[in-house]
Amino acid sequence: MKDAMLIIHFLGLGMGLGASFANMFFGIAGARMEPNEAKKFRLSSLVLSKMGQLGLLLLVVSGIFLMAPYWQILSSSPLLIAKLLLVAVLITMIVLIHRAGARAQAGDADAQIKKIQLMGKMALLTSLLIVFLAVLFFH
Ligand code: HEM
Numbered sequence: 686m687k688d689a690m691l692i693i694h695f696l697g698l699g700m701g702l703g704a705s706f707a708n709m710f711f712g713i714a715g716a717r718m719e720p721n722e723a724k725k726f727r728l729s730s731l732v733l734s735k736m737g738q739l740g741l742l743l744l745v746v747s748g749i750f751l752m753a754p755y756w757q758i759l760s761s762s763p764l765l766i767a768k769l770l771l772v773a774v775l776i777t778m779i780v781l782i783h784r785a786g787a788r789a790q791a792g793d794a795d796a797q798i799k800k801i802q803l804m805g806k807m808a809l810l811t812s813l814l815i816v817f818l819a820v821l822f823f824h
Contacts, residue, residue, distance in 0.1 A: 690751050691751065693747040694751060696740075697742070697743030697744035698744060699740070701737050701743075701812060702809075703740070704740060706809065708734075708809075709805070709806065712802055724795070724798070728789060728790065731786045731789065731801075734782055734786055738783065741775065745772070765822050767818050768815055771811055771814055771815045771818065774811055779808065781804055782808065785800045785801050786801060
């Protein structure tokens with residue numbers, strides 16, 4: 686059971702971090718396009734955030750199962766507490782990116798795309814920090 690949950694955890698990691706990295710490279714590609722083309726391209730690439738959301742969902746669901754042996758030592762495990770707090774920060778960012786995406790589709794594209802680009806970079810950094818903390822704590 687634990688192995689299955691760990692596999693799901695890593696699949697979620699691949700989808701979540703993969704979406705963040707792809708978003709960064711799409712940002713670079715969009716910066717080289719003319720403004721109208723870039724807007725269309727960025728609106729279409731919003732579909733990528735669905736992959737990130739699904740990845741995060743898989744991470745949280747499998748993570749809750751994987752936590753079973755660690756709840757008792759949680760209060761004396763600052764690295765694990767830091768990891769879980771950063772997961773809460775990441776979830777907040779993903780919710781904000783989702784909202785900004787919906788507003789961009791509804792018409793306010795330019796302002797919302799800028800917000801999404803900034804929050805996307807912050808979400809990528811937060812995810813990398815979570816991986817760093819997880820490996821430091823669990824190994
Ligand atoms: C509520 C959310 C989460 C919980 C409760 C959780 C919990 C856990 C637990 C308990 C393990 C250890 C499994 C074991 O015993 O081997 C683990 C491993 C890991 N988690 Fe999470 N996790 C969550 C979200 C995340 C997120 C968002 C990321 C990355 C962005 C992440 C990255 C990792 C990595 C890289 C490992 C493997 C560490 C290693 O074996 O060296 N987790 N997680």
